[in-house]
Amino acid sequence: MIPNYTPTNFIRNIIEEDLKSNKNGGRVHTRFPPEPNGYLHIGHAKSICLNFGLAAEYGGLCNLRFDDTNPSKEDVEYVESIRADVRWLGFDWQDREYYASDYFDRLYEYAVQLIKADKAYVCDLSADEIREYRGTLTEPGKDSPYRTRSVEENLDLFERMKAGEFPDGARTLRAKIDMASPNLNMRDPVMYRILPASHHRTGDKWCIYPTYDFAHGQSDSIEGITHSICTLEFEDHRPLYDWFLDELNIFHPQQIEFARLNLTYTVLSKRRLLALVEEGHVGGWDDPRMPTLAGIRRRGYTPEAIRNFCERIGVAKRNSTVDIAMLEHCLREDLNKRAPRFMAVLRPLRVVIDNYPENRVEELEAVNNPEDPGMGTRKIPFSRVLYIDREDFREDPPKEFFRLAPGSEVRLRYAYIIKCADVVKDAKTGEVSEIRCTYDPDTRSGSAKSSRKVKATIHWVSAVHSIEAEVRPYDHLFLKPDPDDVEEGADWRSNLNPHSLETLKSCRLEPNLAGATPGMRCQFERLGYFCVDPDTSEGKLVFNRTVTLRDPWAKIEKGQKKG
């Protein structure tokens, strides 16, 4: 159940009006059109949810179409990851998996059609010359000297471009529109370029490839897309797409632009994500710190949380940056209801209960998920020697610190109330190495006399029964909400968080976690949500921290430190 947080958005309004006026015979057909030149990220998820979501909502269809018009940058590795990611998010394009390259023959025919109508011409200008002739934002461009070639000559040259008679970049096919247009996209844009590259689908069949601008609108048209939803930067291109569609006189989809997603504490551009991977700032596209769907998935995010997030952030035309806290909130909300709870100690501190019998072991009952009684209970062993988290003990407790400190009492979750009697320190380092406590036998959880209250409850694990694990408590990839907020001369890389990856090797988990397999998600009580990483192997458990729990104490302490 996804609550309807945003009752509407401007795209839904448009579609509803179109439906009312029976614009496309009541049909709603969208598409998600990625270029297979990188991994999908959370920003793409917004587009995927929008396109597939709208189609589902209005009883329509959504295609998956790869915009593969530039073989020099594309690769099958990417098409496979994209397929997997869309599927993982929970969407199904059935048999409608298309490729712009499926339409290369048709696009070629369209180009010939425009040449015949004297609306396109073969231009011999070099890339540099084209730029010079284009003019500037404030000055009109100049006509190419090749603009007036005859239809016959254009037909012949275009044919020969296709036949591979000319070297890379020697000529282009251009639309004959208006070199003085205030919209630079209308200044005789390139439709075809010579690119002697082997294509991941069409192999060496072609040595000329259509530009995105010449392929996209027509691809939508061919597929009968009614609502062609894209991001803001293509607004200026719409007049061009309209021009092609009108000159070709083919089905005219309606393009609607929305603002792409930006998130605090991360970067979301393909260029930068590629740089993070290639420069080794992260372990790969699926590094759990990456905002890629592959990374987020490995981190432990659920598709439900992401879909819900995409619904809540809404869709509009205003450039905006969503607080990552919103994403984290959606995740916690989902996991709170579903994740089984366990106890885990990340930074172990030995605790000995002096008045607890040496060899005694009790099996204590614990609730698997207080939000869902149906998830049942489990047994946890309790004994004389335990581990608690170092965070939960302070020799010199600050104000408001309710946990363990010399002379103070806390409840051990599902067990007894204990009192700290003594602190043992390492002779050399002076570091606290062990805590000696006493327990109150009358306070066992669930027992009749257990109603005594203490300020805090902490988690623990029985030393001899616990199992070891490695835990990676990830933090944001960047130090600042806006990675571009840098000193003069520095770039976004200078804001990378050096502590985004931490590895804790000697964590202790309750024994019920033995045998956990990669992908398993759970909550470590009081700490956060975690999931088993694929790095896990026989005898070596590895957990990723997906997100922490909300932590008021951390805020209080931070406030105290500031003064």
Place this chain on the structure above:
RNA sequence: UGGGCGGUCGCCAAGCGGUAAGGCCCCGGACUUUGGAUCCGGUAUCGAAGGUUCGAAUCCUUCCCGCCCAGCCA
């Protein structure tokens, strides 16, 4: 200085002439064997200035600010 698009609470975002939804964050408080969860309560006059109107965030005018466009990338 050309063209396109935007500017409603700290962050997202509804609203389309009838007197500012919701979510996140934040701050109180209740409850609590997770300082979790849950539950209550609190926080904007709509970029600015004029104008039209009984009435404007919504219409008009002018101005200010931000983003995008000069790839044979998408």
